[in-house]
Amino acid sequence: MLAAMPPTPDATAPGPGAPDRGRSDACPGALRLHTADDGALARIRIPGGLLTDRQAMALADAAGELGDGHLETTSRGNVQLRGLPSGSGLDLGRRLRAAGLLPSDSHERVRNIVASPAAGLDGQGHADVQAWVRELDRLLCASEAAAGLSGKFLFALDDGRGDVAALDADVTLIATAGGGVLLRLGRAATARRVPADQAVRQALGAAEEFLRALRAGGGRAWHLREVPELLDPGAEPLPALPGTTLAPGALAGGLLVGLRFGRVSAVQWRTLAEVAADAAGELRLTPWRGVVLPGAPAARLPELARAGFRTDPGTAWERAGACTGLPGCAKSVADVRTDAARALDAAVGGGLPVHWSGCERRCGHPAGRWVDVLATGQGYRVTRMAVDGTAGPSVDVTTEQMAEAVAEARRTM
Secondary structure (H helix, E strand, C coil), X not given: CCEECCCCHHHCCCCCCCCECCCCCCCCCCCCCEEECCEEEEEECCHHHEEEHHHHHHHHHHHHXXXXXXXXXXXXXXXXXXXXXXCCHHHHHXXXXXXXXXXXXXXXXXXXXXXXXXXXXXXXXXXXHHHHHHHHHHHHHHCCHHHHCCCCCCEEEECCCCCHHHHCCCEEEEEEHHHEEEEEEXXXXXXXXXXXXXXXXXXXXXXXXXXXXXXXXXXXXXXXXXXXXHCCCCCEECCCCCCCCCCCEEECCEEEEECHHHEEEHHHHHHHHHHHHCCCCEEEECCCCEEEEECCCHHHHXXXXXXXXXXXXXXXXXXXXXXXXXXXXXXXXXXXXXXXXXXXXXXXXXXXXXEEECCCCCCCCCCXXXXXXXXXXXXXXEEEECCCCCEEEEEEECHHHHHHHHHHHHHCC
């Protein structure tokens, strides 16, 4: 039976004034661990997804020696370690500081920065967003006020191709031809042109203004879009934001591999670090559960495929994600990753982004148009979500019927 669904909680339109959520932001970090059914969870911010091969090795060591032996990448290009002992925070913090992954204890949860992962590799962009990442991270950690941002607040630095700008971050910088830069706030339909040499400072300034507005109004909000009086950055129309993601395989200037639901073993992660060390010494984690290896040759793809990474483009696994589900999350009502993997392995081709969720929170769901696959306890509810977060018709199916329903929903453009 078809029925309309309400918008997902994180996609609702802003109401008047800054909301008071009634609780503090509980987003986990590298020092403030989250207790899950499978042990403690640490979320390590990786600004711009940029890692050296040595930093990647340090994360693999931490996962193998402290956690469950696996690493997860998130929809913001960060890294999670699971299965940690409750008292492992001090040891983990020491390891991260030694690797240069924890420059500020007070700011570690607010270093949420995504950047165009192929910037500088394929000649398609208009700016060196890696330099923007480093500058923004430095200024962010130096700002006493910025420590008050929510762990959910997101900066996006787009080199002009419109990939990470389509993620609807709180503050977005978009490079334009000729060295120009646009500043977009929240989901505003327009942007303000800013001087290129001041763009990063103005991006941070917008976040600090958001915090001042919250203090003045006495509300508690996590996202800039929830304070509508701040969403008037200018009258210049946005450029096209196609949101096109990179396909696995050889790129101009490197390789891209996909991680199934973003989760790999420490052994697999070390393979990535070794390939990176033989090339440019760098890894770039994408917001779409992939890893770019700048400078790596196509001859390494068979090795990476044997290691369990996705290296073939055009499969149903493209733009597919899932929350942790059972047994790792007590709120889930299904082992969504097992069910999703079975459905994806049986499908041909991709289509719209798709995300499986074990509960109504829909952790990690994508922005824009996507297919929502929600576990109900009796099966799954499959819904096509619109760009504005509103839901189209939905269909309730059994787990056995779910693969066909998802494939059909993804094909309907």
